[in-house]
Amino acid sequence: MFDLTPGDISDSDRRIWEEDLADFVPDRVFDAHCHFFQQSHMKEGEKSPRQDIDLARMQEWNQAIFPGRRVNFLVLGSPNLGIDTARHNAFIAEELSRDPGSRAHRLTTPACTPDQIERDITDRGFIGLKPYRIYSVTGDKDHCRIHEFLTHEQLDVANHLGLWVTMHLSRPHGCGDEQNLDDLEEYTTRRYPRIRWILAHCARSFTYWPIRQAVDRLRDMPNIWYDLSAVNDLRPFLTLFTEENIKRIFYGSDGIGATFFHGKYVVFGRCWFPVEPDKRNFGFTHTPERPILSIYEQVLAMRHAADIAELSKDDIEGIFWRNAHEALEL
Numbered sequence: 001m002f003d004l005t006p007g008d009i010s011d012s013d014r015r016i017w018e019e020d021l022a023d024f025v026p027d028r029v030f031d032a033h034c035h036f037f038q039q040s041h042m043k044e045g046e047k048s049p050r051q052d053i054d055l056a057r058m059q060e061w062n063q064a065i066f067p068g069r070r071v072n073f074l075v076l077g078s079p080n081l082g083i084d085t086a087r088h089n090a091f092i093a094e095e096l097s098r099d100p101g102s103r104a105h106r107l108t109t110p111a112c113t114p115d116q117i118e119r120d121i122t123d124r125g126f127i128g129l130k131p132y133r134i135y136s137v138t139g140d141k142d143h144c145r146i147h148e149f150l151t152h153e154q155l156d157v158a159n160h161l162g163l164w165v166t167m168h169l170s171r172p173h174g175c176g177d178e179q180n181l182d183d184l185e186e187y188t189t190r191r192y193p194r195i196r197w198i199l200a201h202c203a204r205s206f207t208y209w210p211i212r213q214a215v216d217r218l219r220d221m222p223n224i225w226y227d228l229s230a231v232n233d234l235r236p237f238l239t240l241f242t243e244e245n246i247k248r249i250f251y252g253s254d255g256i257g258a259t260f261f262h263g264k265y266v267v268f269g270r271c272w273f274p275v276e277p278d279k280r281n282f283g284f285t286h287t288p289e290r291p292i293l294s295i296y297e298q299v300l301a302m303r304h305a306a307d308i309a310e311l312s313k314d315d316i317e318g319i320f321w322r323n324a325h326e327a328l329e330l
């Protein structure tokens with residue numbers, strides 16, 4: 001979808017980095033939500049719009065956007081219909097064998113057996129699972145419940161092994177959905193107490209609304225963390241920074257294919273959409289400034305929310321890397 005290279009970083013990007021972000025982003029960064037992918041992982045005759053991304057490319061991009069920072073990753077398998085899951089997971093494990101400071105979650109579809117999962121955890125160093133709603137056994141990616149794309153059999157093995165699960169919630173209101181909250185409450189407190197959940201994209205709250213509905217219940221659940229990836233609006237950050245335990249919040253970018261483009265995830269009421277002005281003929285005759293990288297929009301929103309919430313330097317370092325280091329036992 002997005003096809004920038006680090007060479008496309010603009011004067012407007014650089015100005016925002018130098019004037020607004022460089023003194024906010026600490027020396028170390030742990031990106032708890034990013035993806036690797038190669039077209040060669042697709043099955044015969046299948047194609048994905050994703051671009052090829054490996055460890056070297058992620059490092060190159062991160063040096064371009066966060067100059068001089070030491071960056072490590074939690075790499076998640078890339079959900080695509082038509083991907084060869086085994087080939088893809090083998091590639092991720094191989095790439096990460098060269099970066100001892102990074103970790104990975106295994107791409108997991110309902111077709112993966114408990115044996116395959118257990119073998120990849122013990123033999124290949126994966127620490128968790130990356131399921132996704134497009135694999136729902138109901139065929140409905142927009143209204144499925146957690147167990148419909150991460151089966152009870154798989155949840156059982158994840159519980160047995162004490163795995164992490166990065167969960168991009170489905171259903172129209174994400175974490176603002178009562179059924180999702182009931183399921184998470186049942187799983188964290190009773191049925192699967194050893195699974196540790198990272199709720200992606202502020203528990204899938206790209207707008208102000210879902211997390212405001214959910215935070216009072218989520219806060220009381222054990223084994224819940226959040227990544228901030230791809231959310232470009234400061235209001236969900238403000239809710240998390242003021243209402244949740246800061247230690248449960250991880251920085252994440254969603255990686256090259258999702259937030260390294262000039263534009264942003266724009267909120268319209270309670271819905272959102274990635275908007276790329278350069279491809280929409282938007283005019284900016286009133287100013288020499290140009291749209292900046294979506295990842296910079298995210299970090300700028302994090303900064304504004306952190307200022308309003310009066311987070312300390314320690315809190316901010318926690319969000320950017322230390323919380324993940326402690327929780328993932330790196």
Ligand SMILES: [Zn+2]
Nearest residue numbers: 033035254258
């Ligand atoms: Zn993602």
